Amino acid sequence: MADDRVVFCKEDLPIAAFPIIVDIRKQGKLCDVTLKVGEQKFSCHRIILAATIPYFNAMFTHDMVEAKQDEISMQGIDASALESLVNFAYTGKVELDQNNVQSLLIAASFLHLQSVKEACCDFLKERLHPQNCLSVRAFADQYMCSDLVESANKFIQNSFKQVAGTEEFLGLDRADLTDIISRDELNVNNEEQVFEAVMAWVKHVMNKRKEHLPELMVRVRLPLLTPQYLSDKVATEELVKSSLQCRDLLDEARDYHLMPERRTLLQTFKTRPRCCTDIPGVxxxxxxxxxxxxxxxxxxxxxxxxxxWIVAEAMSTMRSRVGVSVLNGLLYAIGGYNGSERLCTVEVFDPDSHRWKKVAAMNCKRSALGAASLNGKLFVCGGYDGVSSLRSVELYDPKNNVWVMSTSMHKYRSAAGVAILHGEIYACGGHDGLSIFDSVECFNMTTGLWRTVASMNSKRCRLGVAALNGQLYAVGGYDGAMFLKTVERYDPTTNTWEYVKQMKVKRSRVAVAATYGKVYAIGGYDGQANLNCVEMYDPSTDTWSFVSSMSAHEGGVGVGVVPMENCSM
Known part of the structure; x- marks a missing residue:
């Protein structure tokens, strides 16, 4: 016997009904409550407000006094913002602009309209610039918009030089200034920019602020300044000369340079290089x-x-398994293999002039090497010279155009992943010609020593490594049996690795870069063919998604991120 019950569903009924309710409200019909702000009044329907705005839901359904009132006075809310949000309750739409976004965010916060509050935060995030980021951060902090505070903080770190030249910066209170200049992640070319920003802040209201200079100077990493700058600029500054505490800090920095044998005793946060790993770039x-x-x-x-992807000026030399790094806004292509021999040659690309030029060659031929820049120098680690894997390390000084040998790694590492995290160089995985490693070692410039840290969960060679948000990502590679799509993340505070979401595609010889808060896995080899496809990892959602494939490559590339401020396209 057939079931004689049928459920008919008109799915578009709510969508079709609301425009009619809007028309009824415009005619002033069936309205049963009036909201009043000052002299302005807004006629509404209790049921609509209760259904769409949490604040009114609580008011009208919990026997509050206002539940029975025909007219409700609203205190502490902007009239135009309330009008916009009442309209939003009926239409689901609200228009944001520079003039109303803050008042709308305040009103949405008051009414517990989280979706509108988040839309306001997104609007402000997309419009951060050096002139407003500090005031946006203060505003976001006041209204507990944690994501917006974090975005403003990152913007301040990434654009410190530009932010430090604004009136907002000079108007900071001492606590906020101390917080900013204490960060490892400040994007500065050198510590001179931090010292000069502090002096500009103090001199802006010198009579009231000069007493704060000693505690601010503690946060300036004076040992990272050159001896010449310490003598010519810091030591001659009258405010420094007149402060016993500042002179003591200056002497400490001079000792660091004059007595290198004591550097291990002087090692503090002051000797740790700044390292911004999330600079927006190309x-x-x-x-x-x-x-x-x-x-x-x-x-x-x-x-x-x-x-x-857009094709740029080609190098003068063919290079596969090439080391790539960015230093002072310039892109370096280091060593590699030209099809017949391993290379020691190096060339550098200037994004402004769109030209490559050769610089000093390395001391050793290297392909499958790791490269990174730190504290004004370029480092290359390990690789393969055509005969064996290497553990030697070289550093390049661009001022003198010379390569010098540095402390060798513990292991011979070819096809390792190399990246900078918190001012230290990490070399992950790789192989020595016989064994593939899960081991990781870390170089500290102050001590001049490599130390072993926690091993990865998987053995990996031909992997890609990048730092983002204070953590290290090891991506793909080859473990001796399988081409990998697994990804793991290292947290230096706990010295542990954990797996995160794996990629969609297996990738050995993968190039990895971090920018705009995302990790990009570029090209590689899946065991059958070279890859031109690219995936992007979003750490906030733990997801990988495909983005545009390379247009001119089939895999095995080296990559570097050039900061946007250095790009002229």
């Missing part, structure tokens, strides 16, 4: 391999904002 893909195995001189770049 990803350059350099060299690589064709499907037939030939090396390439091809270069292209990816702007995450535009979302597409």
């Amino acid at each position: 990803i350059y893909a350099v060299g690589g391999l064709t499907s037939s195995g030939d090396s390439l001189s091809t270069v292209e770049y990816f702007d995450p904002v535009v979302g597409r």
Whole structure:
């Protein structure tokens, strides 16, 4: 016997009904409550407000006094913002602009309209700039918008030089200034910029602020300044000369330079280089391999904002398994393999002039090397010289155009992943020609020593490594049996690795870069073919998604991120 009950569902009924309710309200019909702000009044329907605005839901359904009143006075809320949010209750739409966004955020916070509050935060995030980021951060902190506070903090760190030149910066209170200049992640070319920002802040209201200089100078990393700058600029500054505490800090910095044998005793946060790992920039893909195995001189770049790859000026040399790093806004292509021999040559690309030029060659031939920049120097670690894997390390001084040998790693590492985290160089995985490693070692510039840290969960060579948000990501690679799509993340505070979401595609010889708060896995080899596809990891959602594929490469590239301020496209 057939069931004689049927449920008919008109799914668009709520959507169709609300425009009619809006028309009824415009006619002033069936309204049963009036909201009053000052002299302005807004006629509404209790049931609509209760259904769409949590504040009114609580008011009208919990026997509050206002539940029975025909007219309700609203205190502490802007009239135009309330009008916009009442309209939102009926239409689901609200228009945001520079003039109303703050008052709307305050009103939405008051009414517990979280979706509108988040939309206001997103609006402000997208419009952060050096002139407003400090006031936006203070506003966001007041109204407990934690994501917006974090975005403003990152913007301040990434754009410190520009922010430090604003009136808002000079108007900071001492606590906020101390907080900013204490951060490891400040994006500065050198510590001179921090010292000069502090002096500008003190001199802006010198009579009231000069007493704070000693405690601020503690947060300036004076040992990172050159001896010449310490003598010519810091020691001659009258405010420093007139402060016994500041002179003691200056002497401590001089001792650091004059007595290198005591540096291990003087090692504090003051000797730790600043290291901003989340600078918005353009990803350059350099060299690589064709499907037939030939090396390439091809270069292209990816702007995450535009979302597409564009071919750039080619190198003068074909290079696969090339080391790539960015120093002072310039892109370096280091060593590699040209199809017949391993290379010691190095060339550098200036994004402003769009030209490559050769600089001093390394002391050793290296392909499958790791490269990173730190404290004004370029470091290359390990690699393969055509005969064996290497554990030697070289550093390049761009001022003198010279490579010198540095402390060797503990292990011979070819095809390792190398990145900078909290002012230290990490070398992850790789192989020595016989064994593939899960081990990780870390170099501290102050001590001049490598130390072993926690091993990865997987053995990996030909992996990619990048630092983001104070953590290290090890991506893909080859473990001796399988081409990997697994990804793991290192937390230096706990010295532990944990797996995160794996990629969609297996990638050995993968290049990895971090920018705009995301990690990009670029190209590689899946065990059957070279890859031109690119995936992006979002740590906030623990998800990978495909973005535009490379247009001129088939895999095996080296990558570097050039800060936006250095790009002229």
